[in-house]
Amino acid sequence: MSTSTAEGVATMDQMTKANIFHEVLKRRAAGENVDSALWNDFVIAQNDALRTGPRVGEKVPDFALSDQNGQEHSLQQLMGPKGLLLVFVRSADW
Amino acid sequence: MRNGINVASISYDSREILDRFADQYHITYPMLSDHDSLIIRKFGILNTNVPPGTRFYGIPFPGQYLLSPDGTVRDKLFLPDYQTRPTASEILLREYGIPAADAGVTITAEDVQVRIVISDKRAFSGQRLGAAVNFKIAPGWHIYGEPLPAGYSPTSVKFDDDLVASQALEFPQPKQVKFELLGETLPVYQGEFRATGYVLFKQKLPAGEQKLTGTLNCQECNDKICKLPQSVRFQIPIKIDPYVPAAARK
Numbered sequence: 406m407s408t409s410t411a412e413g414v415a416t417m418d419q420m421t422k423a424n425i426f427h428e429v430l431k432r433r434a435a436g437e438n439v440d441s442a443l444w445n446d447f448v449i450a451q452n453d454a455l456r457t458g459p460r461v462g463e464k465v466p467d468f469a470l471s472d473q474n475g476q477e478h479s480l481q482q483l484m485g486p487k488g489l490l491l492v493f494v495r496s497a498d499w
Numbered sequence: 500m501r502n503g504i505n506v507a508s509i510s511y512d513s514r515e516i517l518d519r520f521a522d523q524y525h526i527t528y529p530m531l532s533d534h535d536s537l538i539i540r541k542f543g544i545l546n547t548n549v550p551p552g553t554r555f556y557g558i559p560f561p562g563q564y565l566l567s568p569d570g571t572v573r574d575k576l577f578l579p580d581y582q583t584r585p586t587a588s589e590i591l592l593r594e595y596g597i598p599a600a601d602a603g604v605t606i607t608a609e610d611v612q613v614r615i616v617i618s619d620k621r622a623f624s625g626q627r628l629g630a631a632v633n634f635k636i637a638p639g640w641h642i643y644g645e646p647l648p649a650g651y652s653p654t655s656v657k658f659d660d661d662l663v664a665s666q667a668l669e670f671p672q673p674k675q676v677k678f679e680l681l682g683e684t685l686p687v688y689q690g691e692f693r694a695t696g697y698v699l700f701k702q703k704l705p706a707g708e709q710k711l712t713g714t715l716n717c718q719e720c721n722d723k724i725c726k727l728p729q730s731v732r733f734q735i736p737i738k739i740d741p742y743v744p745a746a747a748r749k
Contacts, residue, residue: 422548423550426548426553426555427553430553450548451546451549452548452560454547454548456543456544456560457562457577458543458564458575459572460575461572462572464569464571465542465566465570465572466542467570468538468541470538471531472507472514472517472530472532473517473518473520473529478507478531481570483529484505484566484568487504487568488505488565488567488568488573489505489506489566489568490506490564490566491507491508492506492509493508493510493544493560493563494508494510494561495510495558495559495561496510496511497520497530498516
């Protein structure tokens with residue numbers, strides 16, 4: 406994790422990142438090994454220009470989404486008496 | 500809900516995928532489906548490094564927000580890892596010191612009671628869990644912070660490195676107290692306080708019931724005498740889950 410780069414500032418160009426992604430996905434699909442150098446680049450590429458959204462003290466956007474049971478929840482409905490821990494994850498599938 | 504705080508997760512997965520995941524891992528909180536990543540974009544955290552056209556396009560930079568009831572961000576935690584699991588969080592541990600009920604151990608060392616907790620009873624290889632150490636020191640006694648002159652032992656909690664790749668625990672600022680009889684001013688902890696941080700588990704750990712072990716070091720003194728420095732071993736049971744690749748789950 407780079408603490409010296411400002412939020413949202415890229416250290417790799419878009420084409421390099423795309424190439425890294427495609428190479429890793431290609432090898433994975435073919436059942437081939439991904440060497441540690443490529444994997445390292447992959448982790449850096451994934452996290453480049455990291456943006457973390459609303460800052461402490463700011464309000465988050467309103468929204469309404471359905472859950473795993475098809476039930477819709479608004480932000481207000483999700484709230485507990487003391488608040489909400491809202492977790493953004495990449496995927497539950499991989 | 501923990502301490503009046505609800506939990507919800509958001510991802511670009513479909514309802515079907517989330518339903519299966521929630522069943523498999525016994526998750527009872529809402530797992531919200533942001534299938535076109537509209538909310539991910541609205542929050543400004545779409546991962547724009549992922550090439551469009553790949554199945555991963557639409558993922559966010561993973562992280563957590565602790566929100567007050569009016570929707571204001573109170574705290575947030577974003578880590579560039581890639582094995583994030585929607586589980587009890589480091590933020591809750593940092594704020595409240597008490598996570599999953601029995602993912603911890605209490606050590607009573609004479610006049611100091613120490614409770615060491617981690618944020619979940621289960622972890623994947625490579626996962627980071629929150630860690631907290633709650634100290635309760637009997638009145639009249641104190642233990643030491645740093646920096647210390649020679650002859651005194653500071654307080655530390657260190658997890659062994661068989662399961663743990665890296666760790667950090669942040670202690671609060673100690674109080675500088677002048678000890679007349681010793682003629683010294685020393686950094687001390689008294690009463691109740693908490694150190695918080697994390698443990699990062701190693702990759703490729705054997706799955707199954709394991710023990711997260713470590714050592715607590717401290718030296719108890721009052722304003723007249725010091726006891727010998729103590730080194731107390733502890734262990735916390737933890738279940739290391741095998742990482743199941745998506746293909747194998749289908």
